[in-house]
Amino acid sequence: MPVNAFTYLLFSQVSFHFPADATSLEQIVLRWIHFVAGTTWLGLLYYFNFVSTPVMKRLETDFRNRIFAAFMPRLMWYFRWAGVLTVLAGLRYYMIILKLAATNAGEPGLMWRWLGWWFLMWLLAYAIIYFLLQPAEGALNNGWVLALLVGFIVVATSWLVLSLLAHPMASNAMLSIGIGGGLGLIMLLNVWGIVWRAQKRLILWTEAAVREGKLMPPEAPRLARRVYLASQVNFWLSFPLLFFMGASDHYPFLSAIVD
Numbered sequence: 043m044p045v046n047a048f049t050y051l052l053f054s055q056v057s058f059h060f061p062a063d064a065t066s067l068e069q070i071v072l073r074w075i076h077f078v079a080g081t082t083w084l085g086l087l088y089y090f091n092f093v094s095t096p097v098m099k100r101l102e103t104d105f106r107n108r109i110f111a112a113f114m115p116r117l118m119w120y121f122r123w124a125g126v127l128t129v130l131a132g133l134r135y136y137m138i139i140l141k142l143a144a145t146n147a148g149e150p151g152l153m154w155r156w157l158g159w160w161f162l163m164w165l166l167a168y169a170i171i172y173f174l175l176q177p178a179e180g181a182l183n184n185g186w187v188l189a190l191l192v193g194f195i196v197v198a199t200s201w202l203v204l205s206l207l208a209h210p211m212a213s214n215a216m217l218s219i220g221i222g223g224g225l226g227l228i229m230l231l232n233v234w235g236i237v238w239r240a241q242k243r244l245i246l247w248t249e250a251a252v253r254e255g256k257l258m259p260p261e262a263p264r265l266a267r268r269v270y271l272a273s274q275v276n277f278w279l280s281f282p283l284l285f286f287m288g289a290s291d292h293y294p295f296l297s298a299i300v301d
Contacts, residue, residue, distance in 0.1 A: 079127035214294040222286030
């Protein structure tokens with residue numbers, strides 16, 4: 043087949059019409075950033091939980107410290123900033139969805155009310171989870187007890203958020219991302235409020251142990267335990283997060299029931 047004929051058959055069935063309006067361009071850029079940063083963030087989260095933590099537990103102390111001091115600073119840099127980029131891009135995208143719903147309702151100010159309630163509910167949920175992940179003795183040091191409590195908090199907060207966002211103009215995407223995005227916010231706050239704050243100290247202590255032969259401080263196991271628990275919370279929250287994000291456009295199962 044001549045090259046010209048092949049080229050014609052290849053491209054004659056396809057027509058390219060790129061949206062020219064600013065909103066469409068902004069949305070595709072935000073989605074792309076959200077996907078790339080989110081893949082990096084969750085990829086490293088799964089690496090920590092599936093590979094790094096189990097393997098490190100099996101290594102001798104000196105060898106484990108050398109590996110930890112060498113790769114953890116770099117991994118944590120990508121981990122925490124990928125989380126920031128993921129949430130910021132997702133938040134801006136969510137604001138566009140809220141603005142559209144508020145405009146369709148004829149009340150542009152609703153956007154800020156919805157966004158305010160959304161932030162408040164999920165920040166309160168994080169505050170409770172932050173308290174639960176403080177080093178403790180007894181029942182609160184039991185992983186299953188913590189899992190049940192965190193699960194209850196997440197489910198209750200999700201129900202409250204859906205109730206506060208309920209409106210005839212609320213789309214499935216608005217409601218679904220309202221839950222998935224909230225879980226992402228909790229995960230980001232866990233990274234910066236718990237994991238990174240503890241890891242900074244653990245990295246410095248480990249580097250001193252490798253460089254100068256210093257012993258790890260007595261509080262090191264307590265901080266490592268807290269990092270582990272926060273990481274586990276993020277790991278399990280990532281699964282409903284991905285479901286609700288995927289369901290926003292591809293599984294319309296949420297609709298507001300308004301009297």
